[in-house]
Amino acid sequence: MSTLSYAKALLQHWGIDVEDIPTSDAEEKQEADFVAAFSGVRVLIEEKTKEDDPTYLAKRATELESGEAHLSVLPLSRNETLSGLVRDASHQLKSSLDKLHDFRLIWFTGTGVQAEGKYEQFRATLYGLTNILEMNTTYSRRCYYFRHADFFRRADIIDGAVVAHTDGRSITARLCLNSLSPRYEALRSSAVVKPFGTAVEDPPALEAEGTAFIADGAVDRKNESRLLVYLQNKYGTAPLMKFDLGYIKSCILVPKE
Numbered sequence: 001m002s003t004l005s006y007a008k009a010l011l012q013h014w015g016i017d018v019e020d021i022p023t024s025d026a027e028e029k030q031e032a033d034f035v036a037a038f039s040g041v042r043v044l045i046e047e048k049t050k051e052d053d054p055t056y057l058a059k060r061a062t063e064l065e066s067g068e069a070h071l072s073v074l075p076l077s078r079n080e081t082l083s084g085l086v087r088d089a090s091h092q093l094k095s096s097l098d099k100l101h102d103f104r105l106i107w108f109t110g111t112g113v114q115a116e117g118k119y120e121q122f123r124a125t126l127y128g129l130t131n132i133l134e135m136n137t138t139y140s141r142r143c144y145y146f147r148h149a150d151f152f153r154r155a156d157i158i159d160g161a162v163v164a165h166t167d168g169r170s171i172t173a174r175l176c177l178n179s180l181s182p183r184y185e186a187l188r189s190s191a192v193v194k195p196f197g198t199a200v201e202d203p204p205a206l207e208a209e210g211t212a213f214i215a216d217g218a219v220d221r222k223n224e225s226r227l228l229v230y231l232q233n234k235y236g237t238a239p240l241m242k243f244d245l246g247y248i249k250s251c252i253l254v255p256k257e
Contacts, residue, residue: 006164006171007047007107011036014195021096032096032104039191044096044104045162046089050082050122052112060113064253074117074247078147082108082118082125086150090157103159103187110165117247119165119172126151126161126176127203128221131245132213132231135238143213143231144179144203146242148221155180159187162196176201179214 008018017037023030032046056072063070089106110118123129128149131140145152159181164173175196177188187193193200206212217230228240 005033005047006049006109006166007045007162008034010164010171010173016195021099030092030095032093032099035099035101038195041103041191042101043192044093044099044101045107046092046105047107047109048085048089049109049111050085050118052114057113064251067253069250069252071248071250072114072117074114074121076117076120076124076245076247077130078125078128078149079121082122083150086125086154086158090154094157103183103190103192104157105192106158106161108161108163109171113251114247114249115165115167117249119163120247122161122163123174123176123201125149126163126178128152128215130242132228133241133243135240137238140243141210141212142206143215143242144207146213146215146221146227151178152180156182159183172199174199174201177203179203 011018019035019037021031021034032044034045034047036043036045060070060072085108086106093104093106108119108122110116110122112118124147126149128145128147128151130143130146132143132146133140151158155178158178160175160177162173163176164171173196175193177184177200179202181187188202203212203214207214213231213235215227215231217227217234219227219230221227224242228242231237232240
């Protein structure tokens with residue numbers, strides 16, 4: 001974890017007590033980072049921060065300094081590097097299950113020039129997200145668990161995630177509920193949700209509103225055509241197609257006058 005804890009800074013700003021978990025060197029355990037108390041509800045939290053790749057930053061600087069426009073594109077779909085962060089966080093949370101707690105969360109913060117793109121990629125990795133367009137309509141709906149999803153793989157350990165990104169001196173954070181966790185119903189009605197206000201991602205609630213699909217059938221995630229047929233039958237729609245979005249950012253270097 002980086003020296004600066006975005007999670008602790010925001011939680012303490014909200015008046016939430018945070019208790020560090022010391023590393024147990026004698027047992028060679030990699031513990032979670034801390035326990036946060038939300039009005040008496042204790043939450044194990046493992047924090048991860050994703051900074052910009054130095055190689056990417058060097059390439060970006062070279063292009064900008066040569067007078068070129070720099071364009072960066074991130075596919076907003078499942079990312080195996082971020083999945084590795086989820087795996088490591090899951091192991092650290094599991095190592096701390098002996099600590100008194102009610103729920104277990106990952107806290108992910110994307111930083112740097114691609115912060116918002118990393119934020120969206122992490123959500124896509126947790127939920128296996130894509131977008132679905134129905135024939136003869138002009139709008140799309142997000143689909144949860146369409147792809148292999150880390151919330152599915154680690155539902156026994158991870159109850160949700162706070163996904164955040166920085167922008168200068170501000171931070172944006174969203175609480176993503178793992179609707180596959182056995183503690184999902186308890187978490188969604190707990191005091192943990194309150195500080196996030198409307199910034200809570202709850203797939204079943206979005207499905208009930210008609211703004212999202214949930215691919216919850218036992219269909220091979222590599223067979224996209226069968227998944228689309230499954231969704232069409234489940235929701236009684238016209239034929240469906242899936243599409244992924246990308247995060248695109250361009251910039252130029254403007255000399256000072």
